[in-house]
Amino acid sequence: MKKLLFLFVLCPLLVLANDKKIPSKIKDVTVYLSGAQIYRKAQCQLKEGKNELIFTGLSPKIEESSIQISGLQSVSILSMSYDLNYLEKAESSPQVKEWEDQILKIQHKTTMLKNTIVGLEEEEKVITTNRLVSADNQMLDLERVKQISTYYRERITAIKNEIFKTNLEINKFKLEISKLQKQLAEVNNAPEEEQGELTITFDAPIAANLNLSISYLVRDAGWIPNYDIKSKKLNAPIDLAYKAHVYQKTGKDWDNVKVTLSTGNPNINVSKPNLGTKYLNFVSRYAKRNRNTPKKKGYTYNPMVRQISGNVVDESGTPLPGVNVVVKGTTQGAQTDFDGNFVLDVTSGEELSISYLGMVSQEVPIYSSIINVQMEEDVQALDEVVVVGYGSQTKRSLTGSVGSVSMEQALQGKAAGVSIRGYNSNPRSQPLYIIDGIPMDGFTEGDLDESEIQSVEVLKGQEATVIYGNRGASGIVVITTKKSTMQDDLTNTKFVIKKPYSIVSDGDITAIQINTFQLPAEYEYFAAPIVNENVFLTAKLKDWEKLQLLPGEANVYYEGGYAGKTNIDPFTVKKEMTLSLGIDPNITVSRKQQRNFKSKSFTGSNRILDRIYDLEVKNNKSLAISLKLMDRIPISQNKEIKVDDIDTKTASYDKKTGFLSWELELASQKSKKESFSFQVKYPRGKYISL
Secondary structure, eight states, rough: OHHHHHHHHHHHHHHHHHEEEEOOOOEEEEEOOOOOEEEEEEEEEEEEEEEEEEEEEEEEEEEEEEEEEETTTOEEEEEEEEEESSSSOOOOOOOOOOOOOHHHHHHHHHHHHHHHHOOOOOHHHHHHTTOOTTTTTTOOHHHHHHHHHHHHHHHHHHHHHHHHHHHHHHHHHHHHHHHHHHHHHHHHHSSOOOOOEEEEEEEEESOOOEEEEEEEEHHHHHHHHEEEEESSSTTTTEEEEEEEEEEEEEOOOEEEEEEEEOOOOOOOOOOOOOOOOOOOOOOEEEEEEOOOOOOOSSSSOOTTEEEEEEEEETTTSBBBOOOOOEEETTSSSEEOTTTSSEEEESSOOSSSEEEEETTTOOEEOOOOOOOOOOOOOOOOSSSSEEEEETTEGHHHSSSEEEEEEEEOHHHOOOTOOOOOOOOOSSSGGGOOOEEEEETTTTTOOOGGGGEEEEEEEEEEHHHHHHHHHHGGGTEEEEEEEEEOOOOOOOOOOEESSSSSSOOOTSOOOOOEEEEEEOEEEEEEEETTTTTEEEEEEEEOOOOOOOOOSSSEEEEEEEEEEEEEEEOGGGOOEEEESEEEEEETTTEEEEEEEEETTEEEEEETEEEEEEEEEEEEEEEOOOSSSEEEEEOOOOOOOOOOEEEEEEEEEEEEEOOOTTTEEEEEOOOOTEEEEEEEEEEEEEEETOOOOO
């Protein structure tokens, strides 16, 4: 009898030991900019020999090739397979259990209230029965009858009111139960979620208890860099909070897990590339060459962006109008306006495709709601080209001759057949210099450092005069400057978060603070009234390189208030990082064109436009400020359009870009006026985009 009882006691243990389904729990998560590495813990008991176990409740979005098992001791794995289970119902979530518990508690309270009503009704019956005074009863005097009547009335009224209030409480509880039951019904009637299952066959030389670690990569997770920039006052250091917006839709909640953030890419191809032989042969001149559109490196798709605004400029910083900005793979797109600005709504897609005639097309991940782009000139062509006039021709189509010389030879007049004299010689004998496609009158040797020059071409003979007329009679020197390049030195950095986090699998953002920094800053106000008649406060940050920052949006707070959003992009910064801290309404700027009745006139076949602009800045603040004021003079891209009589007054003038700049110091309640002027000549009957 004792042996039989002992066997009954052991039965539950044997069933437990032979149960093939093993639960596991997420302990650690490494979140990459795109994707995440999950680390689970599981305990299992193996008998000697072969054991097949199924690890249930895993994510349905596992990269199967990334699964790793550790903690095996002397046990070997014979086989392993990952599958999705659509049939087995997932365990109830903690929220469902909480709702069920709430319903049960409310039902208990409702029952108690109903019991209270029953007691009150019974009391009412007793009072009603005993208040009848029959003829056989002892006669009562009038005063006694009044007392009894008052008591009955007050007590019956109190009972009725108590029953009414209790019914109100019951109805209130019924509404709460109804709401909770609807929420439960939505969960219970929802389609069954797919569950990941990992089936492993172990070979154990002896019986063993294992504490296994299971790790794997999952999709639909990542983190987005985000920043808070706070400035308490002018000349105070900048407080920079580096944050991560973590999201995941992996099908499994991460409950109270240790989080590590990584800037690495787990999907990068680490295989060594193979270099093949390049074979040349004749092809049609119209044959399309294979060419990959360059992609911005270091930028990661941000699924939370719904609208993008930005600015597109060329290598010199000049705005590009008419640039096509399209969400790749969709019909969503926009074109930049005259100042290179665009706004685009995004409902789908992960990359922007940016294209413009004569520029290298770019593809940029949608990493922020503010995306600014600098485009590069497209120098690739089917035939070798040389710059002529304001465009380009194939070298074989030139009727004159083209010579390649060094800068030193060009400036010293050593190109055969071209008259090149020094700056002090007769101006009429000066060659025409074309710098990056733009004719530069009065060019001298000191205007360009030889290290800035990529190539020098010399045009002479008929070709020079056909294209440039008499301006090319003394020869033409075509100089192409070096294009600046940006190196991507992104490293894999990990941020270990000390506090555990719970992140639900719903795609919503969970904000995690990585670190806070205090950086020295130089404050300066900036205004460009031709583009925007507001004054912006900027801060130049120092020592930012060591912070391992990534491109992302930033919330700006100034003097205790929210000032707006800006963008941090360390990949486009060379030395100092300049942040825009928002608009200061206490400083005003205006730009007005002087009324001049002779601003339009005609000379022969040409039309002449005179332009004079007055700029005024006023400081209404209680302290002195430094302000950088900018404007521009147009650059002609056609030899028939001439910009002459440029008077920049006190401004610094960049002839290549046409930019004017003033560095102003303004005391409190003081104003400053500046002005500049220029003249534009162009043929009658034509229109220009002035």
